Amino acid sequence: MATTIRSGVTTCTGWAATRPCRRLPLDRTRRLPQLQRPSLSTTFLPQIRCPGLWRSRVRSTSDTSGAPPVTAPEPVGAGEVLLEAAGSFRIYKSGKIDRLNDPTILPAGVDEATGVTSKDVVLDADTGLSVRLYLPNKLQDASAKLPVVVYFHGGAFLIGSARDPTYHKYLNALAAAAGVLAVSVDYRLAPEHRLPAAYDDSWAALLWAASAQDKWIADHGDASRLFVAGDSAGANIAHEMLVRDGGPRIEGAILLHPWFSGNAAIEGEPPAAAKVTGLLWSYACRGSAVGGADDPRMNPLASPALERLGCARMLVTTGLEDGLAARNRAYYEAVAASGWRGRAAWLELEGEGHVFFLGKLECDNAKRLMDRVVAFIADA
Template sequence: MASETEPDAVVFEAPAHFRIYKSGKMDRLHRPPCLPAGVDEATGVASKDVVIDAGTGLSVRLYLPKIQEPSKKLPVLVFFHGGGFLIESADSSTYHNYVNPLAAAAGVVVVSVDYRLAPEHPLPAAYDDSWAGLLWAASAQDGWLAEHGDVSRLFLAGDSAGGNIVHDMLLRAAASNGGPRIEGALLLHPWFGGSTVLEGEPPAAAALTGMIWCYACPGASGGADDPRINPLAPGAPALEKLACERMLVAAGQTDGLAARDRAYYDAVAASPWRGTATWVESEGEGHVFFLEKPECEKAKQLMDRVVEFISAGSPA
């Protein structure tokens, strides 16, 4: 720790996102406004917050689209936000303004998990919270889920670190006895890394991933080759164990993570996994562009692909 007379040195700064000091503390520079739950005027989607673990403070935000047919049950989508495990939240404007139109367009009940953040709560806290949120959603304890949700049609989705969480959830579901059946998984610009730079991967992107990972998960074995951040590392759980029937992996062509995302997709598709995988690449777009400019044509196209993926398994 820095002394009272010695300034705490900055060891890393992601401009407009966060600043990390030698002492281990962090300044969150990216603080979008938190929006209250309620009825979204643009989409008619209703939302509410539910605390599911008073001990940890774990909560979820539920989204219910306009009910067109009261007798029809809707698929349930569990969503995990991004932010490098360090920033963002389920109630931030970034994600509230993305999930509302997602719930409306796809016709799904969404459970957006507000997991705890590092460094105050180092990993695996976010994974453990996300698993608790998934199990809670699958149990349909809430009235909205019980009345309107079809938990036999369960989907997982997440962007960046949230996409990484989706991968971890699929492995946990496979390893658990009687875990929830997951129909589909959407990994949107998932955050993966590794100590060896891949072809087409900017070395700076690989180094940045490794640095953030070790900060968020200081106890990680293998550093950037911990299987949770590098699912292709030697000794990582076999991809054939992924507990979903269908998968969509999306990347932005100019994203520094695109090479990792493609390598993950290729490995899943080439594995003995018995599901079907789909690759979606947005030409000329960077990391999570669909959150930053949701009205652009490429973001609308990606939303269409997400909706198409979810509706593909709907009964006729």
């Protein structure tokens, strides 16, 4: 989730700590941290303080003008803000959410910068599940089949869309650079649709893409070279797709700055990162989580399912200024040390925060990351 979480004068960009995250040595033999499993309450506390990094803020947004209300009054305290991510969302004690991110929706079509053509396909009219497909136009051989990448956007399960400018631009760039047919999933968001709605929508979209029902996929896609990819919460979704039973064969998984956590911080992880994640996770699940943030969907380190990951290869990436960097590395090491028979690869970039590449595609490190993703896909 690329946001700025603020409280008073305390500012934290993304999940970054107030000091750079130290580079952790790669050690596949070290024992993974043992995590406690206390139950995480789904009730937001009035105030949670994490000195030097993040602090939730209680703030009333009720009308002070003295004018009589035109609707039934809200319960006492319903207007209190319990968690605010500036420019992204604001969560109230009542459970309401204000989405503050850019509401612009870009139409599908031909992208002048990359030459990629996109289109929208509705998969389920009842739920509103849809996908946006991206097809590069520079095909060296009209009969050649392209790898198919099913992409899940980030946003803490609360914000984001396959059709917003950030992801539309990124998927155009990915399709052009990697020469892939990309399928960007527009899953339902919490809290209106609590988890597992986002997981279930993503699963349905993955099965749909693998079935090649769409003419673009049938004519230009190679279902035997199927990839899942995502950033932040989208990378979390990608992991969940890999541990579900009955899915298609997946050649590779690309987890860009995955959003994992747990009830307790691990070595090298800012304590506030786990606290913030616990709050957001409980809000997105609203009672459906098992073990709080140690639910295996949020904390794969607490799950024995890593050895049955349903892909042949995996790439995990992070930025060392990201407060989730230690958790990302721990996940990679756990995968590499498990009984999984696939091949895992790791990429970390100095001086970069959480999902930095979405906001600055042209910077040197974003290009390095894109080159690594392209090479990973081409290695199929």
